[in-house]
Amino acid sequence: MAAVYMRRLGKELREIETEAPPAGLRLLKADDFDTWIFQIEVLGDSLYRGERFALKFRFDNTYPFSAPAVQFVVDSQMRAPVHPHVYTNGHICASILGEDWSPTLSVISVCITIQSMLASCKKKELPEGNDTYVRTAPDNPKKTHFVYDDDTV
Amino acid sequence: MGKNNVQDLLNNADIQDPFDFSQKILQDLDSAVRCKICSELYAAPVVLACGHCFCSLCARSQLSEKEACPACWKPATEDQLRINPAMEEAVIAWKAARAFVVRLATDDHIRQMRPQTPELRPTKKRRMSPASDSDIEMLEQPAAGPSTPRKPTKRPSSPAQPRPKSTARSRSSEPPVDDKLIDCPACAHRVHMDKINQHLDSGCKLPPSTVTTSAKQKDAWSKIFSGETRKKGKDRTGDDAPLPKVSYAVLKEKQIRELLAEHDLPTTGERSLLIARHQRWITLYNANLDHHPSQRRRTAELRTELRKWEDDRKAITKRGTAKEVAQAVNLTQHQRDNKAEFAVLVARARPKKATVAVSTSSGLAELDADGCSSPPVDKEHDLDASDTQVDMTIVDPDAPRPKESAILVE
Known part of the structure; x- marks a missing residue:
């Protein structure tokens, strides 16, 4: 019998595969229960029109009681979006990935939140x-203590 | 990728989810009796003060991290949890009926998808009454259907029976009507009258398991002095009070070991591990009590689960993807690895005592920047005073989270 977090992720994956994920999201990689990668784009009118990003999820067996480590992929092909809450190394400052994480959230609900965070951006700045x-950032964004004091973007 | 492989897991028939059904209405029905945390069918469902429902173990695990409902963030504490027997009953009934409904639904789905085959069945009739096909199967089915034949066994139950669905898991091999069958007052299983004493004395073991005399003796006494011996109970499944929470900070390590020994748990390991183990034990134990007595697991099974949890916990530490829990362990490792550097820093700091904290923490912040995945900076500056790990390694999920490197964002 598989560990609880794998069962939960297995079910999430089955949902993603059975029901197509919401518009603008596409599963790129989910070969194991350590790392999943989604392609994310903002549809409709926004500053990120036509741009595509890759969102990386890292899990461990404390999921879903603690948040997955979520960041944009930054490598030879992919860049993080220019956004006041996204650092150029791909780390994201979003409260639901830290203190406001709830075990009732899911991978897809995180993707949607990030998508809407980008969609509502009014000015592209770092x-x-x-x-x-x-x-100085640690490899894992979860090791950073972010302070969330702006919920307008 | 071994056991971490996604396809292996997904092909595992053991995992059921709403997508076993292709009909949206049935997916919704299946989701409605699933915990929003673990997405399994509710196990020992409990409601929080706000009314949201979760598995007892899920709720307790979450509340030990944060005292708020994970669905609505209203304040919630473990002692406010109330069992939800109606939901438990619904889940048990659904579990029993589910495989049958999956089969019906699949058949129906296939019929809908199948191209028209007029020689077998007139199209018109199929369109008009898809339900009638299901009805035919329904009538054939009850013999194998899990829920129907139990009803007669259930009815002659004594009024003292705590919850009506208690016989749902009783041995189906028992004859449906036998007036010598009575409900066990402790576990609510149906037991032959002549065997009831033996059954009770055995700690509600069901036949065919045999009972040793020593276990008999012990449990007989524990029935009488249940208040006294409760915590020392062996493998009993009877009604028990939940274990109280413990303020570990005021206890000596030896006392924590004694607490563990009371429950026949391992007493090895560092203080932080002892505390984590005892806390997890209380969570597992209390969550188990939120099951209906007939659904509870035996204490031995809980011990196995605790052990598994501990192994998983070690695994996180090894993988270095640790959070607070594992950082306690990382910390000692980090201390060992950087002993020389610490020594230098201590020596440098010693002559000017007033600035100890400042110089040490800034020194460590540089280590951080060098990319070694180090534990929280805040915690460390008083480490070098002595080599012991006293408070630093206490794992207390209620404690405020340590700040690691504070970044201010507008």
């Missing part, structure tokens, strides 16, 4: 202190 953060 977060304050991006360079400092990127220089």
Whole structure:
């Protein structure tokens, strides 16, 4: 009998495969229960029209009691979106990935939140202190203690 | 990828989910009796103060992280949890009927999809009454159907029976009507009158399991002094009070070991591990009590589960994807790895005592920047005073989360 987190992720995956994921989202990789990658784009009128990003989820066996580690993929092909809550190393400052995470959320609901975070962006700019953060950031964004004080974007 | 392989897991028939049904209405029905945390059918459902329902173990695990309902964030605490016997009954009934409904639904779906085959069945009739086909199967089915034949066994139950669905899991091999069958007052299983004493003395073991005399003796006494011996109970499934929470901070390590020993749990390991183990035990134990007595697992099974949990916990630490829980362990490792550097920092800091904290933490912040995945900075600056790990390794999920590297974002 598989571990609880694998059973839960298995069910989420089955849902994604059975029902097509919401518009703008596409599952790129889910070969194991460590790392899943989604392609994400913002449909409709937004600053990110025509741009595609890859969102990486990392899980461990504390899922869903603690949030997955979620970040944009930054490599030779992919870039993180320019957004006041997204650092250039792909780390995202969003409260639901930290203190407001709830075990009733799911991979898809995180994707949708990120999608709407991008959709509602009014000005493409980097977060304050991006360079400092990127220089010192841990590999895992969950090890960063973000302070969430702007819920307008 | 071994057991981590997605396809292996998905092909595993053991995993059921709403998508076993192709009809939306049945998917919704199946989702309605599933916990929103683990997405399994509710096990020992409990309601929070706000009314949201979760498995007892899920709710307790979550509340130990954060005292709020995960669905609506209204404040919630473990002692406010109330069992939800109606939901439990619904889940048990649905479990019994589910395989049958899946079969019906699949047949129906296939029929709908099948191209028209007029020689077998006139199209018109099929369109008009898809239900009639199901009815035919229904009539054939009850003999094998899990729920129907139990009704007669259920009725002559004594008024003292705590919840009506208690016989749902009783041995179906028993003859349906036998007036010598009575409900066990402790576990509510149906037991032959001549065997009831033996059954009770055995701690409600069901036949065919045999009973040793020593176990008999012990449990007979524990029935009498149940208050006294409750915590020392062996494998009993009778009605028990939940275990109280413990303030570990005021206990010596030896006392924590004693607490563990009371439940026949391993007393090895560091203080943090002892506490984590005892806390998890209380959670597992209390969650088990939220099951109807007939559904409870035996204490031995809980111990096995605790052990499995501990193994998983170790696995996180190894993989280094740790959060607070595992950081406690990482910390000692980090301490060991960087002992030399700490020594240098301590030596440098010692002459000017007033600035100890500052210089040490900034020194460590640099280590952080070098990319070693180090534990929280805040925790560390008083580490070097002595080599012991006293408070730092206490794993207390209620404690505020340590800040690691504070980044201010507008």
